[in-house]
Amino acid sequence: MPRILTIILNYKTADMTLQSAAAALREMAEIEGEIVIIDNASGDGSFEVMQAHVDQENWSRVRVVQSPRNGGFGAGNNVGLQLGFSDGAAPDYYYVLNSDAFPDAGSIAALLNYLEGHPQVGFAGSYIHGPEGDPHLTTFRFPSICSELEGAARFGLISRLLSAKRVPIDVPATTQEVDWLAGASLMMRREVLESIGLFDESFFLYFEETDLCRRAKLAGWPTVFVRESEVTHIGSVSTGMKTWARMPQYWFDSRLHYFTKNHGWLYAVIATKTHVLGGLLWRARRAIQRKPKADPECFLRDLIIHDTQYLMRTRRPVDEPALHPTRPLSES
Numbered sequence: 001m002p003r004i005l006t007i008i009l010n011y012k013t014a015d016m017t018l019q020s021a022a023a024a025l026r027e028m029a030e031i032e033g034e035i036v037i038i039d040n041a042s043g044d045g046s047f048e049v050m051q052a053h054v055d056q057e058n059w060s061r062v063r064v065v066q067s068p069r070n071g072g073f074g075a076g077n078n079v080g081l082q083l084g085f086s087d088g089a090a091p092d093y094y095y096v097l098n099s100d101a102f103p104d105a106g107s108i109a110a111l112l113n114y115l116e117g118h119p120q121v122g123f124a125g126s127y128i129h130g131p132e133g134d135p136h137l138t139t140f141r142f143p144s145i146c147s148e149l150e151g152a153a154r155f156g157l158i159s160r161l162l163s164a165k166r167v168p169i170d171v172p173a174t175t176q177e178v179d180w181l182a183g184a185s186l187m188m189r190r191e192v193l194e195s196i197g198l199f200d201e202s203f204f205l206y207f208e209e210t211d212l213c214r215r216a217k218l219a220g221w222p223t224v225f226v227r228e229s230e231v232t233h234i235g236s237v238s239t240g241m242k243t244w245a246r247m248p249q250y251w252f253d254s255r256l257h258y259f260t261k262n263h264g265w266l267y268a269v270i271a272t273k274t275h276v277l278g279g280l281l282w283r284a285r286r287a288i289q290r291k292p293k294a295d296p297e298c299f300l301r302d303l304i305i306h307d308t309q310y311l312m313r314t315r316r317p318v319d320e321p322a323l324h325p326t327r328p329l330s331e332s
Contacts, residue, residue: 001032002032002092002093002112002116003032003033003085003089003091003092003093004028004031004032004033004091004092004093004094004095004108004112004187005033005034005035005036005080005083005084005085005091005093005094005095006024006028006033006034006035006036006094006095006097006108007035007036007038007077007080007081007094007095007096007097008020008021008024008035008036008037008038008097008098008099009037009038009040009073009076009077009080009096009098009099010037010038010039010040010042010046010050010099011039011040011042011046011070011076011099012042012044012046013046013099013100014042014044014045014046014049014050015049016099016100016234017037017046017050017099018050018053019102020097020098020099020100020101020102021035021037021059021062023102023103024095024097024103024108025059025061025062026103027103027105027106027107027108027109028061028108030109031108031109031112033061033085033091034061034062034063034085034086035059035061035062035063036062036063036064036065036080036083037050037054037062037063037064037065038065038067038076038077038079038080039064039065039066039067040067040070040071040076041066041067041068041069041070042070047064047066050064051064063083063086065079065080065083067079071201071204072201072203072204072205072208072250073183073199073203073204073205073206073208074198074199074200074201074203074204074208074212075199075201077096077183077198077199078198078199078201078327080094080096081094081193081198081199081329082198082329090190091190092189092190093112093115093187093188093189093190094187094188094190094193095108095111095185095186095187095188096183096185096186096187096188097184097185097231098183098184098185098233100233100234100235101128101184101185101231101232101233101234102231102232102233103126103185103231104230104231104232106228106229107126107185107229107230107231108187108229110126110226110228110229111124111125111126111185111187111226111229112187114175114224114226114228114229115187115189118224120220120221120222121177121189121221121222121223121224122188122189122192122216122217122219122221122222122223123181123186123187123188123189123192123213123216123221123222123223123224124186124187124223124224124225124226124229125138125181125182125183125184125185125186125187125223125224125225125226125229126184126185126186126226126229126230126231127171127225127226127227127228127229127230127231128182128184128185128230128231128233129230129231129232129233130232130233130234130235131232131234135171136171136182136184136233136235137168137170137171138171138181138182138184138225139168139169139170139171139172139178139181139225140167140168140169140178140179140180140181140182140210141165141166141167141168141169141178141179141180142167142179142180142210142214143167143210143255143258143259143271144165144271145267145270145271145274146162146165146274147162147165147166147167148271148272148274148275148278149162149274149275149277149278150162150163150165150166150278151166151167151275151278152274152275152276152277152278152279152281152282153277153278153279153281153282154278154282154285154294155281155282155285158278158281172225172227173227174227175224175225175226175227175228176224176225177222177223177224177225178223178224178225179213179214179217179223180209180210180212180213180214180223181209181213181223181225182209183208183209184231184233184235185229185231185233186209189221190329192216192219192221193329194328194329195219195221196212196215196216196219196221197215197327197328197329198212198327198328198329199211199212200212200257200261201327202257202261203254203257203258204250204253204254205250205251205254206250206251206254206255207254207255207257207258208254210258211258211261211262214262245296245297246296246297246298246299246302247296247299247302249306252302252303252306252307253306253310256268256272256306256307256310256311259271259272265311268307268311269311272303272304272307272311275303276300276303276304279295279299279300279303280300282294283300
């Protein structure tokens with residue numbers, strides 16, 4: 001029988017993380033495996049609270065581990081991916097679950113069954129919905145120069161012409177392959193990670209799943225959205241994204257790292273210039289048609305300043321993409 005290691009990353013949300021672990025433990029009742037909770041250096045007593053709860057509830061299949069640093073989403077999950085089972089064995093699958101995500105009945109089994117039945121598929125992710133049943137958009141295409149223009153311009157004609165390049169994919173009604181999935185509920189085949197490596201820890205937050213799924217696809221391992229697997233998700237609890245007044249520095253860092261790493265310096269320059277062009281078109285339309293504000297405060301200015309400073313500082317020949325080694329699964 002295949003064995004799963006479920007990884008839940010906590011950052012200052014101990015109570016909610018324990019609820020997520022309880023839901024995962026319930027759904028793994030008939031599945032062989034363990035759960036590891038990684039406290040991402042919360043520094044607020046989360047580790048002690050969660051460890052005490054696990055001991056009190058006698059959750060023998062659950063471990064709580066303290067990460068020595070908060071290196072972000074990818075680095076924190078890599079801690080769990082490197083651990084393996086408590087007996088030292090390696091799992092057949094890794095299941096990454098957000099601390100504010102709660103597997104519905106049959107959700108983990110649905111992902112496992114899909115991957116077992118489709119050995120050519122590398123990653124499988126769930127249909128994500130809010131507490132009231134509202135669908136969350138978690139299915140996407142890989143970002144590109146064209147998608148930068150489409151997303152920034154918000155113009156009907158441009159969006160229609162570039163519809164095949166648009167990053168968000170409307171929530172599918174059935175199971176289907178996509179470029180990448182948000183990592184709220186994502187099951188990964190061990191042999192894929194052994195082949196392509198783990199999350200790139202250069203991403204603090206955002207774009208790390210995009211990069212991982214892209215590396216998997218290039219290696220011949222597609223990502224599939226499994227409609228039968230449903231997970232309830234609150235969203236942005238640890239990051240506070242819903243309350244951002246301005247985009248944080250690490251979002252700009254991650255976006256630019258994705259483009260330079262995967263496509264090279266020149267592509268990143270063109271992508272940013274294209275986004276600025278689209279953003280200026282949107283702002284002109286806003287002024288004429290009195291459209292409501294859609295971007296965070298100073299977004300376009302922050303993007304221009306950030307990318308100009310970074311690209312001038314790290315300029316490379318246009319035919320030499322930036323290389324960022326990724327930690328292999330076997331590295332201790």
